[in-house]
Amino acid sequence: MVFAKALPDTGPVAANDAIVVTFAATAVDSTHPIMTESLVLVDSNDNSIRPSAMYGPYAEASGSANDWAGVFAPLPAGIYTYKIQVTDTTMTNSDIATGSVTVATGLGPAITSEVVGKVAPNSVAGIASNEAVVITWATSTDKSSPSLANVTPNVTVTNDSTHVATTATTYYGPYSQFGGAASFWAADVGTLPAGTYTYTIKMTDSAGHTAAFTSPAGAIQVAAASPLLVDAPGPARGAPTPLTSAELAPIVAAAEQRLTAALGTQATAGLGGASVQLADLSSGMLGETSGKTVLIDRDAAGYGWFVDPTPSDNAEFAERLGPDTLAAAQDSPAAGRVDLLTTVMHEMGHVLGYRDDSSGDLMDAVLPLGVRRTVAVDEVFASYS
Numbered sequence: 001m002v003f004a005k006a007l008p009d010t011g012p013v014a015a016n017d018a019i020v021v022t023f024a025a026t027a028v029d030s031t032h033p034i035m036t037e038s039l040v041l042v043d044s045n046d047n048s049i050r051p052s053a054m055y056g057p058y059a060e061a062s063g064s065a066n067d068w069a070g071v072f073a074p075l076p077a078g079i080y081t082y083k084i085q086v087t088d089t090t091m092t093n094s095d096i097a098t099g100s101v102t103v104a105t106g107l108g109p110a111i112t113s114e115v116v117g118k119v120a121p122n123s124v125a126g127i128a129s130n131e132a133v134v135i136t137w138a139t140s141t142d143k144s145s146p147s148l149a150n151v152t153p154n155v156t157v158t159n160d161s162t163h164v165a166t167t168a169t170t171y172y173g174p175y176s177q178f179g180g181a182a183s184f185w186a187a188d189v190g191t192l193p194a195g196t197y198t199y200t201i202k203m204t205d206s207a208g209h210t211a212a213f214t215s216p217a218g219a220i221q222v223a224a225a226s227p228l229l230v231d232a233p234g235p236a237r238g239a240p241t242p243l244t245s246a247e248l249a250p251i252v253a254a255a256e257q258r259l260t261a262a263l264g265t266q267a268t269a270g271l272g273g274a275s276v277q278l279a280d281l282s283s284g285m286l287g288e289t290s291g292k293t294v295l296i297d298r299d300a301a302g303y304g305w306f307v308d309p310t311p312s313d314n315a316e317f318a319e320r321l322g323p324d325t326l327a328a329a330q331d332s333p334a335a336g337r338v339d340l341l342t343t344v345m346h347e348m349g350h351v352l353g354y355r356d357d358s359s360g361d362l363m364d365a366v367l368p369l370g371v372r373r374t375v376a377v378d379e380v381f382a383s384y385s
């Protein structure tokens with residue numbers, strides 16, 4: 001009687017695992033012991049592969065010495081048939097056992113516990129376009145990838161509508177979380193434009209095994225960072241002349257001057273490297289900031305800009321509406337238009353890390369027509385002028 005088994009020692013067989021096939025063979029009677037034993041693996045092309053070593057007969061546990069083992073060098077992924085044949089000394093008593101060994105692909109690292117987070121100036125729900133996106137996950141390995149230290153991460157985030165892909169540049173890990181094993185990773189993707197995104201995590205071990213996880217579409221939702229919205233009594237009339245870069249430049253300079261006077265080195269350092277650009281923003285939006293990039297809507301959401309020819313004073317805003325709010329009189333050229341200086345200073349406030357509020361000051365998220373909100377900044381500004 002013969003039986004056979006083919007078992008890797010633990011877990012599935014991977015393409016870089018040595019394969020061990022063990023079997024036991026029992027003679028029909030004690031006067032005719034087993035004389036020959038053969039073991040081969042046969043691949044899908046009918047090629048026979050011989051073991052690199054055979055061991056036996058040996059005793060397993062406390063039993064009799066009727067076990068054998070054959071060791072094969074690592075084999076490419078695929079399904080193999082093992083064939084075992086034993087024959088006793090009669091040369092006619094013989095038995096054959098067959099079975100299959102699957103050498104699997106895709107073993108190696110495995111990805112779990114994916115979380116999308118953010119590196120935020122402040123903690124609020126959602127991710128804004130001025131907040132860095134961080135993806136964390138856990139990686140486990142099997143015996144084919146014994147060391148997490150040799151696993152290399154790659155994280156790509158793809159915009160669902162433009163299909164523009166961004167690859168993370170900074171990775172952290174493996175680190176432990178909550179005192180557990182060091183199996184966690186994090187990727188810093190940086191800031192992303194507003195939109196929805198799909199992300200892919202790929203982990204590759206030193207043997208070339210990979211594991212990949214692709215999120216559902218829309219797994220990352222980036223909202224426009226604190227857009228400044230116009231507050232107007234009715235729809236825009238006519239098509240205002242679009243703002244030019246030449247018109248924008250002196251207002252940007254004046255905005256920097258006022259903020260620097262009020263905030264000192266905080267403004268000079270914080271605004272370093274910032275850029276202010278013209279854009280066609282969504283309906284109702286006057287300005288938007290991502291990181292150090294400020295976008296200003298070309299036509300002030302359709303209401304037209306007031307481009308102050310004397311941006312270092314507030315002469316066109318003669319009325320005081322509130323503690324931080326000036327308003328243009330009916331006959332002012334600023335009446336019925338959106339104050340470009342307030343808008344640029346508001347967005348620069350975001351560059352400096354200030355968040356929107358609803359206090360009627362410079363960082364108020366809504367700007368009515370004909371209103372300038374620079375009083376608090378100006379009071380400091382005035383003391384310098």
Ligand SMILES: [Zn+2]
Nearest residue numbers: 226227228356
């Ligand atoms: Zn804002």
